[in-house]
Amino acid sequence: MSDDIARLSEALARDPASLAFIELAEALRKRGDVEVATKVALRGLERHPHLGAAHDVLARLYADAGDLERAFDEWDMVLRFTPGHAGALKGLGFVRFHQGQLAEAERWLAQAAAADPADERNLGALAYVRQQLGTAAAPDAAAPPAEARAAASGHRATGTMGARELFADILGAEKGMALLLDEHGLVMAGGHEVDGRDVGQEVGAQLDSVGEEAERAMRHLGLGAWTSIVFETEQSTVAMAPGPENSLMLVSASRATPVGFVRRMLERSLQRAGRFLGGGR
Amino acid sequence: MRASPFAELLAALIRQRGVTGALVVSEADGIVVDANVSIGLKAEVLAALSASLYRRARLAAAAAGYGEATFLQLEAAQGRICAVGRSDLVLVAVTEPGANVGLVRMEMLKGLQGGALG
Numbered sequence: 576m577s578d579d580i581a582r583l584s585e586a587l588a589r590d591p592a593s594l595a596f597i598e599l600a601e602a603l604r605k606r607g608d609v610e611v612a613t614k615v616a617l618r619g620l621e622r623h624p625h626l627g628a629a630h631d632v633l634a635r636l637y638a639d640a641g642d643l644e645r646a647f648d649e650w651d652m653v654l655r656f657t658p659g660h661a662g663a664l665k666g667l668g669f670v671r672f673h674q675g676q677l678a679e680a681e682r683w684l685a686q687a688a689a690a691d692p693a694d695e696r697n698l699g700a701l702a703y704v705r706q707q708l709g710t711a712a713a714p715d716a717a718a719p720p721a722e723a724r725a726a727a728s729g730h731r732a733t734g735t736m737g738a739r740e741l742f743a744d745i746l747g748a749e750k751g752m753a754l755l756l757d758e759h760g761l762v763m764a765g766g767h768e769v770d771g772r773d774v775g776q777e778v779g780a781q782l783d784s785v786g787e788e789a790e791r792a793m794r795h796l797g798l799g800a801w802t803s804i805v806f807e808t809e810q811s812t813v814a815m816a817p818g819p820e821n822s823l824m825l826v827s828a829s830r831a832t833p834v835g836f837v838r839r840m841l842e843r844s845l846q847r848a849g850r851f852l853g854g855g856r
Numbered sequence: 857m858r859a860s861p862f863a864e865l866l867a868a869l870i871r872q873r874g875v876t877g878a879l880v881v882s883e884a885d886g887i888v889v890d891a892n893v894s895i896g897l898k899a900e901v902l903a904a905l906s907a908s909l910y911r912r913a914r915l916a917a918a919a920a921g922y923g924e925a926t927f928l929q930l931e932a933a934q935g936r937i938c939a940v941g942r943s944d945l946v947l948v949a950v951t952e953p954g955a956n957v958g959l960v961r962m963e964m965l966k967g968l969q970g971g972a973l974g
Contacts, residue, residue, distance in 0.1 A: 752920060769921040781916040785909070789930060792905035796898055796950075799933025806913040809923030813916070827920065 580606070587615075592622055600632045607791040609639050627657035634666055638759075639784065643670045661691035668697075669759055672704060673780070680704050699738060700761045703776055738764040741851055742826070745843050751811065751827040752778070753840075755848045758821040759783055764851055767827075778825070782815070786823045803841070805834060814841045818848045865947070865972040866892040869963055874955025876935070879948045880973070881907045883941055897950065902937070906948040910939045927961055940964045943974040 583599035596619030603612035616633040623629055634649030647670045653663035668683030684701040691697065741764040742753030752767030754775050760783030766775040789801045803816045807830065814837045815825040826840045862880045869878035870892045877893035879902065886907035891899045914925040930937040938949045938960055947967060949960055967973070 767920055774919055774921070777919040778916050781912050781919055785912055788905065788908060792901055793932050795901045796905075796935075798935040798937075798950075801930055801932045804909070804913075804928065804930045806917065806928040807926045808917040809926065811917075811920070811922040813913075813920075813922070827922070 594619075594623065594626070597626070597629050597632055600629075600636070604632065604636055604639065607787060607794070609636055612636055613640070625656055627653045627660055627663070630656070631660065631662055631666075634663070638666065638669065639787070643673060646670055659686075659690050661687050661694065661697075664690055665694070665697050665700075668700070668704075669761075672700070672761075673759075673783075677704055677708050681708055696757055696761070696763055699763050703762060706773070707776070738851070739766050741765055741847060742844050745840055745847065746826070746828075750829065751832075751840075752825070753827075753844050754779060754825045755818060755844075755851070756782060756823045756825065758787065758823075760785075760823075763822065764848065782823060782825070785815075786817045786821065790817075803838070805837070812837050814838055816841055816845060818845055819852050822848065822852065824848050860890040862890040862972065863892075865967045866890060868967070869947075869949050869960070872949075872951075872955070872960050872963055874952040875949050875960060876952060877902065877948075877950040879903055879906070881946045881948055883907050883911050883944045883946050889945065893950075902948065902950060906937060906939050907946055909937075910941050910946045914941065927965065929957065929961075938964060940968045941973070942968055945973045947973060 580599065580602050583595045583602060586593055586595040587599060596615050600612045600616040603615060613636045616629060616636060620629050620633065630649045630652040634646045634653065637646035637649060647667060650663040650666040653660050664683050664687035668680045668687060671680035671683060681701065681704045684697060684704060687697050688701055746753055753765040754762055754767060755764040756779045757763050760779040762775045762779050766773050767778060793799060793801050801817070803814060805812065805814045811827045811829055812832060812834055813825065813827040815823055818824040824841060824845050826837065826844050828837050828840065866878040866880065869875055877897045877899065879891040879893065879899060880889040881887065881903040882889055886904035888899050888903045893899050909930065910928055913928050917923065917925045926940065928939045935953055936951045936955065936957060938951065938957065940947050947964055949964060951957065951960055
């Protein structure tokens with residue numbers, strides 16, 4: 576990645592009007608240099624204010640920094656230049672979800688599903704939001720187009736039941752949880768019920784970007800790559816580790832379970848997650 | 857000059873083999889309250905990460921219905937970060953990879969149970 580950043584920086588230095596700033600900002604973002612990446616994106620947008628892809632990168636940078644309103648504005652801008660942009664639609668849904676505006680989140684995610692029906696993560700998020708809406712409140716009148724709903728629900732029927740039970744055999748008799756979270760803390764697979772209610776997404780929301788944060792801090796502290804986080808609570812031992820594609824795998828078991836066994840469950844779950852995401856891990 | 861109320865606790869931790877730094881950190885804002893660290897260890901970075909991680913773990917545990925978080929350990933290729941917390945304060949220890957984390961954990965929980973963090 577450092578080689579890419581050096582190459583793109585040189586390309587941009589040679590030709591400041593080049594579009595290399597988009598790739599450079601994205602590479603810096605992935606490396607965790609959000610501040611520098613934001614400067615690169617903003618400088619590029621001064622020259623190319625009508626580029627949807629540049630606004631998309633800037634939106635993701637704002638989202639990483641927790642500035643959801645600016646992220647929303649940038650993704651909104653993407654749609655003006657590139658109508659139907661699946662990433663922007665998904666981003667708008669992500670922002671509204673994190674702001675607790677589930678009905679609006681559902682509308683954006685459904686449109687994203689219509690634009691990119693193969694995006695399993697988005698379909699998982701959409702299914703979750705719809706499930707929450709079913710228990711919390713009915714979606715409002717401005718519903719997404721019927722074809723968007725059909726596209727999304729068709730995948731949901733075949734996809735999310737398997738995803739939810741993905742780690743059931745690994746947990747076995749343990750009354751613990753196993754969650755596979757994406758980089759934004761959204762549940763991709765697994766679940767956890769408390770009093771008959773799935774609280775997986777609430778757990779995930781607290782761990783949003785935790786892997787990225789740990790990675791950045793380890794780099795500054797010179798401790799190398801982080802491999803696991805284990806935390807003990809009054810009732811359980813929880814273990815998590817970085818998974819494929821910037822995901823986070825989390826498992827838990829009762830306090831009576833030896834920590835070594837919990838780590839073994841985590842390792843098996845990571846292997847399963849790798850196959851689930853198609854990474855072959 | 858008056859000694860910090862945490863000086864003794866931090867000194868006991870740093871005496872453990874393989875411990876390179878011990879800090880008391882505010883959980884709410886990640887600010888160092890007191891520290892006893894080896895030269896070169898970036899206490900501010902460590903404080904910010906530890907406070908954030910501990911807060912997230914505590915909130916995630918609460919969301920999962922698991923009660924209070926008691927001990928957290930982050931393992932990295934070249935070391936470990938351990939944390940326990942109470943009353944908006946987090947006690948943090950950084951160790952080398954070969955340190956006996958069991959002893960460090962016991963020392964930290966002893967400090968917590970002794971009311972060192974309030």
